[in-house]
Amino acid sequence: MFLRPVILIVDDETEHLSAMMNALARRYGGDYRVVSHLSHEAAIEDLEQMKSDGEAVALIIADQWMPGLTGLEFLMKASAIHPTAQRALLVNWGDRNASVEVLRGCATERLDNYIRKPWAPAEVHLYPVIGEFLANWTRAHGPRLELIRIVGEHPSARSTELRQQFEKNGIPHGFYSADSQEGQELLAKAGVDGSRLPVVILLDKHSLENPTNEQLWDALGASDVKGGEIECDVAIVGAGPGGLAAAVYSASEGLNTLVIECEAVGGQAGTSSLIRNYLGFPSGLSGADLANRAYEQAWLFGAKFMFARRAVNLEARGDKRILTLSDGTTVVARTVILATGAAYRRYEHPEVERFFGHGIEYTAIGDNRIVEGLDVYVAGGGNSAGQAVTHLAKRAKSVTLLVRSENLDKYMSDYLVQQITRAPNVTVMLNTEVVGAEGEHSLERIVLLNRKTGEKRVVDTPFLFALIGAVPPTDWIANQLFLDQKGFVVTGPRLLEMQAPWPYERPPYQYETSMPGVFCVGDSRHGSGKRLAAAVGEGSASMQNVHQYLLNPISLSPHSDKQNRPILEPVD
Numbered sequence: 381m382f383l384r385p386v387i388l389i390v391d392d393e394t395e396h397l398s399a400m401m402n403a404l405a406r407r408y409g410g411d412y413r414v415v416s417h418l419s420h421e422a423a424i425e426d427l428e429q430m431k432s433d434g435e436a437v438a439l440i441i442a443d444q445w446m447p448g449l450t451g452l453e454f455l456m457k458a459s460a461i462h463p464t465a466q467r468a469l470l471v472n473w474g475d476r477n478a479s480v481e482v483l484r485g486c487a488t489e490r491l492d493n494y495i496r497k498p499w500a501p502a503e504v505h506l507y508p509v510i511g512e513f514l515a516n517w518t519r520a521h522g523p524r525l526e527l528i529r530i531v532g533e534h535p536s537a538r539s540t541e542l543r544q545q546f547e548k549n550g551i552p553h554g555f556y557s558a559d560s561q562e563g564q565e566l567l568a569k570a571g572v573d574g575s576r577l578p579v580v581i582l583l584d585k586h587s588l589e590n591p592t593n594e595q596l597w598d599a600l601g602a603s604d605v606k607g608g609e610i611e612c613d614v615a616i617v618g619a620g621p622g623g624l625a626a627a628v629y630s631a632s633e634g635l636n637t638l639v640i641e642c643e644a645v646g647g648q649a650g651t652s653s654l655i656r657n658y659l660g661f662p663s664g665l666s667g668a669d670l671a672n673r674a675y676e677q678a679w680l681f682g683a684k685f686m687f688a689r690r691a692v693n694l695e696a697r698g699d700k701r702i703l704t705l706s707d708g709t710t711v712v713a714r715t716v717i718l719a720t721g722a723a724y725r726r727y728e729h730p731e732v733e734r735f736f737g738h739g740i741e742y743t744a745i746g747d748n749r750i751v752e753g754l755d756v757y758v759a760g761g762g763n764s765a766g767q768a769v770t771h772l773a774k775r776a777k778s779v780t781l782l783v784r785s786e787n788l789d790k791y792m793s794d795y796l797v798q799q800i801t802r803a804p805n806v807t808v809m810l811n812t813e814v815v816g817a818e819g820e821h822s823l824e825r826i827v828l829l830n831r832k833t834g835e836k837r838v839v840d841t842p843f844l845f846a847l848i849g850a851v852p853p854t855d856w857i858a859n860q861l862f863l864d865q866k867g868f869v870v871t872g873p874r875l876l877e878m879q880a881p882w883p884y885e886r887p888p889y890q891y892e893t894s895m896p897g898v899f900c901v902g903d904s905r906h907g908s909g910k911r912l913a914a915a916v917g918e919g920s921a922s923m924q925n926v927h928q929y930l931l932n933p934i935s936l937s938p939h940s941d942k943q944n945r946p947i948l949e950p951v952d
């Protein structure tokens with residue numbers, strides 16, 4: 381017999397409980413078994429019974445304030461029994477104390493999101509939120525839609541790479557081991573003998589044997605243009621938030637726009653499960669959702685995309701800017717926008733990395749109430765670490781800054797050093813690095829190594845914010861554009877301040893690089909905000925520079941001499 385997955389609600393307010401029970405049963409009763417309890421004890425008992433009966437629980441909803449146990453504490457107990465269930469906290473409108481719990485719960489992944497009460501009318505305030513919870517659960521645990529099937533060896537680096545690519549791009553897929561019966565049947569149906577694994581089988585039954593990334597994305601129809609020589613008004617390198625914003629504005633303003641992306645739509649933001657500080661989304665939104673919506677928007681406006689291609693060279697030819705791509709394609713553009721972002725350095729120890737998103741964060745952006753009253757740690761010696769410390773110290777009981785070098789002022793601005801040394805609840809540990817992390821479900825302890833004495837010590841903490849460096853992928857343009865010492869692209873007035881060669885009559889536009897007609901936005905830009913909204917803002921605003929430039933394009937001839945400085949000269 382098919383068992384409907386369960387939606388369980390626990391709330392000690394009888395009236396509210398029955399209203400919610402009725403609303404959910406009316407809408408979801410056909411597909412889900414909706415159950416409710418007035419006490420957390422009865423709910424836990426029921427959840428245990430469901431577990432022994434083999435029932436799947438899709439969603440658990442708990443009121444935050446119940447006698448004897450908070451909703452968050454209840455949800456932690458409940459998810460120990462049904463770890464795959466979505467967890468929602470019921471919070472009264474305007475309840476500030478509960479919203480601190482919500483932030484903390486979401487940050488440590490003890491909670492998936494919250495529902496405000498009262499929520500009537502359900503169509504407006506309840507069903508859309510419940511729909512999101514159920515969609516998340518179904519995506520992860522319900523029946524899977526498989527647009528693509530991979531048949532390969534298990535384990536195999538290439539199969540894993542393919543799976544990760546589909547995962548990052550939100551393409552539903554399934555993997556079948558070539559020596560399984562299902563794998564053999566799929567290969568037979570596709571009419572291939574399996575000698576060239578992995579085999580990728582598309583929805584239209586078309587199959588590709590051990591395809592390259594380019595062949596794959598072209599077959600998927602994701603790339604709108606094929607190799608050779610492509611002309612456009614605006615070529616955008618990178619489909620992260622900065623590149624996508626530029627693409628939306630460029631295409632919507634009638635410019636022939638091409639976006640080149642080597643990995644996945646959404647860039648860094650696409651890897652964030654929940655972005656909580658993006659304007660207009662109070663309960664957060666997933667980076668992948670944002671990226672897919674922006675991609676669709678740019679595409680609808682007419683932007684063309686080339687996936688699985690990396691820009692590997694940039695040069696000027698008269699008033700054209702030429703990009704060479706990894707598959708040999710030449711893009712002849714009137715302007716180029718570089719939106720190649722930055723990759724945050726992450727821990728290499730797997731035992732530390734496994735707590736990513738469960739207490740170990742690579743950013744301290746956002747609401748610092750999640751650390752209210754807690755002892756937390758920040759690793760890093762640069763300005764981002766310094767800013768994280770001052771931001772977190774306003775709320776945390778204590779913040780300990782872990783710095784690998786022996787001086788705090790080696791890489792950090794003086795004003796931050798001053799603020800840090802004056803803060804009563806901040807401690808600095810020099811010569812120290814994180815070498816281990818421990819915890820059951822989320823981070824509980826970190827292991828510190830004193831690099832000078834070799835001494836190791838274990839400290840308790842639920843949060844480590846690691847701001848251990850950002851690396852912009854700009855090697856390929858280092859010979860063409862003026863970069864700062866860390867490889868970030870210098871733009872606009874900063875070019876003149878940093879005495880970059882600029883032999884042109886007008887000053888550089890705000891996002892213009894040392895090569896006129898080539899712009900840079902987002903995280904790869906020197907001095908950028910390193911925030912999602914900042915990248916989106918810069919991508920959108922750069923379009924004004926593009927229009928200004930196109931009124932008076934500058935012709936350049938390539939210079940033969942390669943150096944880490946602009947190598948272009950204006951043509952008279």
Ligand SMILES: Cc1cc2nc3c(=O)[nH]c(=O)nc-3n(C[C@H](O)[C@H](O)[C@H](O)COP(=O)(O)OP(=O)(O)OC[C@H]3O[C@@H](n4cnc5c(N)ncnc54)[C@H](O)[C@@H]3O)c2cc1C
Nearest residue numbers: 618620621622642647648649691720721902903911912915
């Ligand atoms: C896990 C995580 C969580 C975050 N959470 C938040 C948050 O909550 N709030 C917030 O404000 N910010 C957050 N950020 C920061 C935010 O995501 C970035 O500031 C933002 O994504 C920067 O956008 P971008 O377009 O400049 O670059 P990126 O997002 O880095 O995108 C750059 C894109 O360019 C592509 N690319 C690079 N080089 C080439 C090349 N040569 N050819 C073709 N393509 C290329 C890359 O593959 C990538 O897709 C988070 C970052 C991370 C990593």
